[in-house]
Amino acid sequence: MSFLPYVVAAWLFVVGLWGVVSSQNLVRTVLSLTVVQSSTYLVLLGVGYRSGAQAPIVADIPASSRLVDPVVQVLVLTDVVIEATVTALLLALVVQAHKRFGSVDPADLRTLRD
Template identity: 60%
Template sequence: MNLLPFLCAGWLFLVGCYALATSRNLIHAVGALAVCQSSTYVLLLAVGYRSGGTAPVFSDVPPGARPVVDPVVQALTLTDVVVGATVTALLLALVVQIAKRHGTVDPDELRELRG
């Protein structure tokens, strides 16, 4: 088993978390969350990878004749991409509304939102 994809996923997650923690801009924070989300794509694809595997199409090959990659993990990754894009779009729309209402995207200047 190759550890490189797992290390890459961990590195992407840590970079995204660091960028989120040091962000002084809401748009930058949304981008950092998108980087964290992309680490899950790499992790899911690494879990479903099979060395020497082919696409899971069985129309002309009897089952068990060759190794195939896991189609469930591929479907989960595609779902993760769609959910990530939707969440990013929603967060960016909220940032636009905050910028319109408060005139800034700096979290420190948004004193009105503190409870």
């Protein structure tokens, strides 16, 4: 089952995307986007894993230990920060959209054209 993490990642990606597409509430749209993004964490961490390897913390393990790839873990950290900031910005937009249009249904945002 060496491909299982990637299958889960693809599933998360598609489910999140479906949430974005089918959403009738902008808050749900934003949260679905975070589900899409969490699939990228799984891909990154899955890619960097080495069988039988330990976390890349070398404080109290023998110097010859097999370690997982630390680069992808750094990328996941960046990813998490980006997700937090993007979510905050989008939710701020939702707050303002709700003030302007009195609704958080994306279908009601057509008045944007005015």
